[in-house]
Amino acid sequence: xxxxxxxxxxxxxxxxxxxxxxxxxxxxxxxxxxxxxxxxxxxxxxxxxxxxxxxxxxxxxxxxxxxxxxxxxxxxxxxxxxxxxxxxxxxxxxxxxxxxxxxxxxxxxxxxxxxxxxxxxxxxxxxxxxxxxxxxxxxxxxxxxxxxxxxxxxxxxxxxxxxxxxxxxxxxxxxxxxxxxxxxxxxxxxxxxxxxxxxxxxxxxxxxxxxxxxxxxxxxxxxxxxxxxxxxxxxxxxxxxxxxxxxxxxxxxxxxxxxxxxxxx
Amino acid sequence: xxxxxxxxxxxxxxxxxxxxxxxxxxxxxxxxxxxxxxxxxxxxxxxxxxxxxxxxxxxxxxxxxxxxxxxxxxxxxxxxxxxxxxxxxxxxxxxxxxxxxxxxxxxxxxxxxxxxxxxxxxxxxxxxxxxxxxxxxxxxxxxxxxxxxxxxxxxxxxxxxxxxxxxxxxxxxxxxxxxxxxxxxxxxxxxxxxxxxxxxxxxxxxxxxxxxxxxxxxxxxxxxxxxxxxxxxxxxxxxxxxxxxxxxxxxxxxxxxxxxxxxxxxxxxxxxxxxxxxxxxxxxxxxxxxxxxxxxxxxxxxxxxx
Numbered sequence: 193x194x195x196x197x198x199x200x201x202x203x204x205x206x207x208x209x210x211x212x213x214x215x216x217x218x219x220x221x222x223x224x225x226x227x228x229x230x231x232x233x234x235x236x237x238x239x240x241x242x243x244x245x246x247x248x249x250x251x252x253x254x255x256x257x258x259x260x261x262x263x264x265x266x267x268x269x270x271x272x273x274x275x276x277x278x279x280x281x282x283x284x285x286x287x288x289x290x291x292x293x294x295x296x297x298x299x300x301x302x303x304x305x306x307x308x309x310x311x312x313x314x315x316x317x318x319x320x321x322x323x324x325x326x327x328x329x330x331x332x333x334x335x336x337x338x339x340x341x342x343x344x345x346x347x348x349x350x351x352x353x354x355x356x357x358x359x360x361x362x363x364x365x366x367x368x369x370x371x372x373x374x375x376x377x378x379x380x381x382x383x384x385x386x387x388x389x390x391x392x393x394x395x396x397x398x399x400x401x402x403x404x405x406x407x408x409x410x411x412x413x414x415x416x417x418x419x420x421x422x423x424x425x426x427x428x429x430x431x432x433x434x435x436x437x438x439x440x441x442x443x444x445x446x447x448x449x450x451x452x453x454x455x456x457x
Numbered sequence: 458x459x460x461x462x463x464x465x466x467x468x469x470x471x472x473x474x475x476x477x478x479x480x481x482x483x484x485x486x487x488x489x490x491x492x493x494x495x496x497x498x499x500x501x502x503x504x505x506x507x508x509x510x511x512x513x514x515x516x517x518x519x520x521x522x523x524x525x526x527x528x529x530x531x532x533x534x535x536x537x538x539x540x541x542x543x544x545x546x547x548x549x550x551x552x553x554x555x556x557x558x559x560x561x562x563x564x565x566x567x568x569x570x571x572x573x574x575x576x577x578x579x580x581x582x583x584x585x586x587x588x589x590x591x592x593x594x595x596x597x598x599x600x601x602x603x604x605x606x607x608x609x610x611x612x613x614x615x616x617x618x619x620x621x622x623x624x625x626x627x628x629x630x631x632x633x634x635x636x637x638x639x640x641x642x643x644x645x646x647x648x649x650x651x652x653x654x655x656x657x658x659x660x661x662x663x664x665x666x667x668x669x670x671x672x673x674x675x676x677x678x679x680x681x682x683x684x685x686x687x688x689x690x691x692x693x694x695x696x697x698x699x700x701x702x703x704x705x706x707x708x709x710x711x712x713x714x715x716x717x718x719x720x721x722x723x724x725x726x727x728x729x730x731x732x733x734x735x736x737x738x739x740x741x742x743x744x745x746x747x748x749x750x751x752x753x754x755x756x757x758x759x760x761x762x763x
Contacts, residue, residue, distance in 0.1 A: 250663055252659055252662070252663070269662075270659070270662035270663045271663075271665065272663075272664065272665030274663060275663060275664070276659075276660070276663040278656060278659070278660060280656050282656050282657060282659075282660040284657060284660075284661075284674075284675070284678075285755050285756070286678040286679060286755045287674075287678075287755075295661070295664055295666075295674070296664035296665055298670075299664055299665035299666050299667070299670055300665060327754075327755045328755075329755065329756070329757045343664065344663075344664075347664065347665070353663075
């Protein structure tokens with residue numbers, strides 16, 4: 193079993209130049225730390241910096257100012273130490289399922305047969321052992337996500353970054369993937385940072401929820417609900433209080449209660 | 458259903474006493490082939506085969522008609538077929554024109570070899586320069602104007618230079634084909650590489666891919682279907698280029714034979730050679746298509762290039 197890793201983000205700013213010539217601060221001086229083995233959800237509205245923070249930790253988006261340290265080492269680019277599952281379907285369509293899972297392992301230096309053997313074990317863990325020789329096009333969207341999960345777990349990256357990975361899936365498929373992901377997380381002890389705009393998803397998965405607003409951290413909430421978190425748990429006073437806090441931060445009530453006459457027909 | 462008009466009762470079937478339609482099969486009619494094609498469906502292999510046969514029959518019919526109208530300089534299909542069978546491996550006609558023994562075949566093989574060699578060299582160069590232009594902006598900036606100029610150069614203007622520089626030997630024809638194939642493949646490869654979705658690159662990088670793995674396991678397979686499309690285009694053009702180079706000056710090859718046959722107005726033999734050359738070109742295209750089917754076997758059927 194491998195363990196997670198600590199992450200330190202200090203003064204992280206990320207400025208983009210818009211086509212209009214204006215600059216946009218996607219991140220504005222973020223300071224935050226993550227403990228080894230934590231499951232943290234970043235929650236916020238679209239365009240407020242959740243994915244930018246995640247990509248900066250991954251090393252895919254360079255910071256304008258500040259620093260990210262993972263396990264004490266400064267992040268300067270993408271690495272096998274920081275696995276990522278994307279919102280889009282990124283499983284390589286030209287590789288069979290087994291070769292997809294073995295891709296990171298081969299990059300790690302494992303021989304073809306070693307990589308295939310580890311990949312097969314992980315395909316069994318995500319219940320796709322019978323599909324190892326299939327092409328990704330032959331799988332459903334949920335099954336392809338399981339391939340992506342098996343791929344990042346197989347590399348033994350101590351930090352896993354997930355950018356709204358289940359956003360495009362139906363509710364039942366998502367529920368089964370929550371179960372799979374939390375199970376793998378408990379067994380492997382990795383640190384997981386998971387971006388979502390779905391408060392319920394965050395309540396099911398996270399130990400800790402960071403509310404991201406205007407490129408900064410608006411709130412840092414601990415979730416101590418026992419697992420597994422069924423619907424009764426999600427209706428508990430603690431869950432309702434967290435939901436209310438997040439809703440207030442994101443100004444969702446204002447969005448819902450538009451004043452009469454505000455909507456132009 | 459006695460109150461309903463007859464049409465609404467059971468248009469293609471027989472009503473049972475309860476009113477349910479027991480058979481919806483339209484009574485089979487003996488009809489023309491075209492009707493059966495539409496019944497089978499244009500996309501079904503049998504339907505496509507039938508349509509191809511109809512097209513072939515129409516062409517042969519028009520050809521026969523034209524030969525009867527034009528006369529001597531438009532020989533009928535039968536005469537051209539006899540010419541092919543009679544001159545493929547041994548030809549008195551060609552011997553009479555001072556061409557070497559062996560009929561049409563050695564010339565066809567010579568031109569086919571020049572095309573294959575020229576396209577292979579051109580594809581190798583074009584793919585490498587295309588990928589280099591994608592990878593290094595400096596290379597792209599340097600090669601872009603050169604490719605633009607060469608890409609617009611008319612073949613009839615370029616061909617004499619190759620013949621003057623390299624002489625009336627196979628090397629001139631091969632290099633002309635290679636030159637054009639390289640230009641086409643450079644453009645196709647560059648476009649294919651730029652079209653590869655950047656999210657695959659990001660995903661591969663987070664999985665520890667180095668430059669070599671990125672290139673070999675991401676860029677090449679992702680760009681391959683489009684590159685094979687370029688190879689098909691280059692190959693289709695190559696037959697014409699090789700023949701033009703031979704027409705302008707060569708000791709051997711289909712173009713050289715056509716020059717000799719034109720001098721004696723032997724239209725029948727020219728048509729026979731042109732048909733044979735087309736047959737070789739179609740065979741080569743089928744080989745490339747088989748290669749592309751293999752390279753795109755991972756794609757959903759509806760997404761594969763046609």
